[in-house]
Amino acid sequence: MHDDFNVHRKVREITRKGHKNNCKPLVNEAGEIIIDAGKKKEAWKTYLENLFHDLRKEQKPTVGEGPEILVDEDLYQIGTRNTEFTRHLTSRVNQLATEVDDLKQDVSGLTEAVHDLQNLDAHVEELNTAVNPINSNVAELDKTLSTH
Numbered sequence: 001m002h003d004d005f006n007v008h009r010k011v012r013e014i015t016r017k018g019h020k021n022n023c024k025p026l027v028n029e030a031g032e033i034i035i036d037a038g039k040k041k042e043a044w045k046t047y048l049e050n051l052f053h054d055l056r057k058e059q060k061p062t063v064g065e066g067p068e069i070l071v072d073e074d075l076y077q078i079g080t081r082n083t084e085f086t087r088h089l090t091s092r093v094n095q096l097a098t099e100v101d102d103l104k105q106d107v108s109g110l111t112e113a114v115h116d117l118q119n120l121d122a123h124v125e126e127l128n129t130a131v132n133p134i135n136s137n138v139a140e141l142d143k144t145l146s147t148h
Contacts, residue, residue: 003010025033026040034040 026043027033028039028043034043
């Protein structure tokens with residue numbers, strides 16, 4: 001059951017409203033406030049070493065160290081990525097080949113259109129040759145009619 005009477009207290013507790021910030025500045029063993037980030041890091045390191053009594057030296061990881069399974073996993077991931085890349089590349093090559101085929105068909109259609117235009121020019125010349133005698137006959141007829 002819910003305690004409707006104390007809901008406001010629970011909300012304040014959860015949202016931490018009304019709580020003061022109890023953060024205090026970091027101080028060294030002499031009680032002096034530490035401002036420098038490097039000195040703060042060193043103070044925390046000393047504190048944790050004293051807390052856990054961990055006197056081991058810090059070891060930096062070296063490249064190439066690690067269990068064999070990591071090398072096998074890396075090789076598997078490289079192989080998987082290569083396979084995915086090969087699939088993607090093959091798909092893209094197929095798309096480009098389809099686009100090239102489409103362009104070839106377009107060029108073929110344009111070549112036919114240019115050829116048709118050239119044939120049209122030849123037909124226009126034939127028509128002009130056929131119309132020239134008619135035009136001269138009309139001109140003669142106009143002369144005869146205008147003289148009468």
